[in-house]
Amino acid sequence: MSHNTEYHQLLSRSNNLTTALSQTATEEDAVIVIRATIPANSAVTITDSANKAITIVQSVEGLGKIGDRTNADDPFVIRDFKGIEALSITMPIIWPTGEVVTLEITQLLTDVEQNLRVLKFVLIGVTAFAMILIVLSSMTLGKIVTQPIEKLIQTMTSNRQSGKFEKINENVDGKDELAQMERTYNEMMEELEQNYNKQEQFVSNASHELKTPLTVIESYASLLIRRGLENREVVDEALAAILSETGRMKEMITQMLDLAKSNEAQAFEFVDTNVNQLVEDVVKPLRQAYGRDIQIEADEQYYVETDGKYVKQLLFILLDNARKYSDGEIVASINDQSNGVEVTVKDYGKGIPKEDIPHLFDRFYRVDSDRSRKTGGTGLGLSIAKEIADGLGANLSIESVVGMGTCIRVFIPNKREDSQ
Secondary structure (H helix, E strand, C coil), rough: CHHHHHHHHHHHHHHHHHHHHCCCCCHHHHHHHHHCCCCCCCCEEECCCCEEEEEEECCCCCCCCCCCCCCCCCCCEEEEEECCEEEEEEEECCCCCCCEEEEEEEEEEHHHHHHHHHHHHHHHHHHHHHHHHHHHHHHHHHHHHHHHHHHHHHHHHHHHHHHCCCCCCCCCCCHHHHHHHHHHHHHHHHHHHHHHHHHHHHHHHHHHHHHHHHHHHHHHHHHHHHCCCHHHHHHHHHHHHHHHHHHHHHHHHHHHHHHHHHCCCCCCEEEEEHHHHHHHHHHHHHHHHHHHEEEEECCCCCCEEECCHHHHHHHHHHHHHHHCCCCCCCCEEEEECEEEEEEEEEEEECCHHHHHHHHHHCCCCCCCCCCCCCCCCCHHHHHHHHHHHHHHHHEEEEEEEECCCCEEEEEECCEEECCC
C-alpha cells in the first residue's frame, strides 16, 4: 500500500515535469527545470535510445545511477540503495533537441521506511499489550473455572477421609454450569447422608429387634434345661413365651424381606377385583387367630381394577396395626366414591399424637420411642403399606385423635391410569 501510494505521487510529479520540459527550447533550460522541480531524496536521469545518460540530476549522490528498466507489466521498480528502498518509474519524453528520450525518476522511500518501522513497533507493542491482557484474563478465567472444581475435589477428598457429608456453600445460587454442578453435588451429598442415616437406623433397629426375642428364647430355653422336667407350669410358660417370640421374629423378618423387595420394581397385575371379598379374606383369619371383634360394614358389592394380592397385603398390615394398638372393636368399612372405592379401618385405641402422623410412613418410625414389648411392632408395616399403595395407584391417609382412636383410609381408584 505504501509503495502504491508513493508510485502515484511520483507519477504525478513525472507528469508535471514532462509538461514543464515540453515547454523548454534548449537542453540548458530543460536541466534548469529539472533542478527546480526535483524533490528531496530524488534523482532524475535522462537517457537516449542507446541507454546513454544525457543528464543526471540528483539530490543524493549515486541515486541517479542508471538502473534496470521496468517490465511492461510493472508500473514501477523497487531497488535497494544503501539499505533503503528506492522506487523508480520511467516514461518516454521529447527532449528539446527533438529526440525521443527516456525519463527515469527515482525516489528514496525514507519516510515510508520510517513509517513502517514505527508501525512495526506499534504493532509489536499492541500485540505485546494484547498478549498480556489475554494471559491475565486467561489466568483469571482459568482460576474462576478451576477454583470451584478444586474446591469440589477438596470437599470430596475431605468427605472420603473423614466419612462426613460436607456440602459446598459457595455460588450455589448461580445459573451457570459450575453452580449447577455444585447444586447437584450438594443434592447428592444430602441424599447420601440421608441414605447413610437410614442404613445406620436400619441396622440399629433391626439388630435391636432381633436381639430381644433371641434373648427371651435363650432365657426360657435355659430355664427349661434347669427346671423343665420338674415343673409343668414352667414348661407351659416357657413354651408359650418361646412360641410367641418365634412368631414375632417370623413376622418381623417377613416384613423386612417385603420392605427390601419393595425397593425393586414390583409387577402388578390389574384385574377386576371384588373389594368386599378381599376385606373378608383378611378379616376372617385375624378374627380366628387373635379372637378380636372386627366388623365389616358395606352396603353392596364393590369392584375395582387392581391387584388383589397386594391389596390383601396392604389391608392385613392396616388391620394388624389396629389390632396391636387397640383393645376394643375394629371396624372395616367399604364406601363407594365417585371414581373409586374407599376402605376405612377404624380402631378405638389410644390414638396417635398429631406431630407423629407425618412420620408414620417412615421406615422403622415408632410413636413409642421405648418400643413397648406389648405391641411387638417393628415400625416397618406402614412404610410397606405406603409403598404398596403408591404402586397400586391408591391413596393412603391417616386421621387420629389421642384418646379416641385412629382411622386409616385407603382410596382405590376404579382403574389405574398407567395400568397398561
